[in-house]
Amino acid sequence: MSKKRSDCPISCSLEIWGDKWSLLIIRDLMLKRECTYGELQKADEKIASNILATRLQNLLENGIIDKKNHPENKLKILYHLTEKGIDLVPIIVEINLWGDQYLTIPDDRKKLLEDIKKDKVDFIKRAKSYLSNVSQ
Secondary structure, three states, X not given: OOXXXXXXXXXXXXXXXXXXXXHHHHHHHHHHOEEEHHHXXXXXXXXXXXXXXXXXXXXXXXXXEEEEEOOOOOOOEEEEEOHHHXXXXXXXXXXXXXXXXXXXXXXXXXXXXXXXXXXXXXXXXXXXXXXXXXXX
C-alpha cells in the first residue's frame, strides 16, 4: 500500500477499495465468483483497460483479490476474491440497500435487493459461503 493520508480506518480502507472502479470490480467478483480480465472489462460501466489493470493490481497487492490460471485456456487469468475481499460483502450489501432507498433502481436489478431484504444476515452468510468455495 502506498503512503497513508491518515491513520483513520475509514481513510485507509477507502485508499484500498474505495474508488468507483475498485468497488465495481469487487461487485462483479461477488456476483460471478470469478472473472477474466475481458469479462470485467465488459461490465456495463465500460471501464478503460488502463484503469482496470491499475485497479486489479492494487486489489491484488492489498490482498482483496487473487488470481489463478484459467482451467481451459492457459492464456487467460481468473480473478476472485480472497477471504479479505469476501469480508467486504456486508459493506456491498449496505451500499445496495442505501442505493435502493435513495435512487431509482431498474426492475431487473430488484431481485437481488429483495433477496437481501428478506433476511440480510442470512443473505450475507450465504454469499460469503458461496464465494469462499472459489478461493480454496
